[in-house]
Amino acid sequence: MQELSICESIVGVIEQQAVAQSFKKVNMVRLEIGPLAGVEIEALNFSFDVVTRGSIADGAKLEVIALPASGWCAPCAMSVPVKQRFDPCPTCGSYQLQITGGDELRIKDMEVD
Numbered sequence: 089m090q091e092l093s094i095c096e097s098i099v100g101v102i103e104q105q106a107v108a109q110s111f112k113k114v115n116m117v118r119l120e121i122g123p124l125a126g127v128e129i130e131a132l133n134f135s136f137d138v139v140t141r142g143s144i145a146d147g148a149k150l151e152v153i154a155l156p157a158s159g160w161c162a163p164c165a166m167s168v169p170v171k172q173r174f175d176p177c178p179t180c181g182s183y184q185l186q187i188t189g190g191d192e193l194r195i196k197d198m199e200v201d
């Protein structure tokens with residue numbers, strides 16, 4: 089399950105930050121996730137609970153901010169919203185879309201003590 093390893097790396101980042109900024113507890117972690125990141129939010133929440141147990145982020149709340157995906161349509165010469173990879177352009181129906189965003193997965197910020 090890739091959500092598990094995602095959470096493991098998130099906790100790794102948090103623990104690095106804890107050392108760098110000398111905080112002792114994490115109350116909430118806010119993630120930004122694009123629809124093309126291929127992450128299942130439910131699985132992510134579950135994995136986060138499992139992985140953070142006993143860590144500095146034990147009991148922390150996970151908040152997910154869903155980012156929109158976008159692509160560049162060559163025929164339209166403009167940026168258009170995309171729901172998933174390989175979708176046609178919603179304006180002209182062309183498949184010549186170049187995905188320009190939506191696979192983000194990053195920690196936006198966190199609340200710490």
Ligand SMILES: [Zn+2]
Nearest residue numbers: 161164177180
């Ligand atoms: Zn188009």
